[in-house]
Amino acid sequence: MLHEQYPMNIAGGTVATEDMLLTKIESGIYMSAESVRFLVIHCTATREDQDYTPEQLRRDHLRRGFIDVGYHFYIRRDGTVTQHRRLNEVGAHCRPFNRCSIGICYEGGLDAKGKPKDTRTLKQRASLIGLLRDLHRQFPKALICGHCEMPGATPKACPCFKPSKEFAYLMKG
Numbered sequence: 159m160l161h162e163q164y165p166m167n168i169a170g171g172t173v174a175t176e177d178m179l180l181t182k183i184e185s186g187i188y189m190s191a192e193s194v195r196f197l198v199i200h201c202t203a204t205r206e207d208q209d210y211t212p213e214q215l216r217r218d219h220l221r222r223g224f225i226d227v228g229y230h231f232y233i234r235r236d237g238t239v240t241q242h243r244r245l246n247e248v249g250a251h252c253r254p255f256n257r258c259s260i261g262i263c264y265e266g267g268l269d270a271k272g273k274p275k276d277t278r279t280l281k282q283r284a285s286l287i288g289l290l291r292d293l294h295r296q297f298p299k300a301l302i303c304g305h306c307e308m309p310g311a312t313p314k315a316c317p318c319f320k321p322s323k324e325f326a327y328l329m330k331g
């Protein structure tokens with residue numbers, strides 16, 4: 159199970175106890191810590207000069223029939239990180255891997271003309287690295303990868319860079 163000390167910091171938030179991490183909510187579906195095999199990175203596919211708030215994200219995901227935002231974490235252009243699902247809650251972001259992955263999404267992914275582009279700001283990059291470090295400590299066996307790198311996933315540009323390469327050093331450490 160988890161070999162970490164509590165309280166634990168995840169993306170600037172504090173998880174006081176393991177119980178808190180594993181608490182069940184009635185409507186959700188849960189996975190065990192051992193079942194987390196991938197930390198999957200996404201982009202919103204919104205333009206780099208456009209705001210896409212967590213509220214807009216939530217509204218759009220509810221419209222798609224999700225119970226909430228499908229990602230576990232969302233990173234704004236200003237580096238703000240919000241958490242939308244508990245770590246052990248199954249997300250809705252990368253079929254058929256939702257039961258063994260955590261979804262992280264950054265705001266952006268398109269240039270001003272709507273073409274796929276790695277639009278991450280310096281603050282987004284810093285927040286993403288911090289979040290991945292925290293998650294990797296928690297799930298040391300999980301591979302860090304991009305949506306488009308997932309086997310069998312529909313070919314897409316998402317997230318417009320290659321996380322398995324960029325973060326290979328984190329997976330070794």
Ligand SMILES: [Zn+2]
Pocket residue numbers: 199200201305316317
């Ligand atoms: Zn994606």
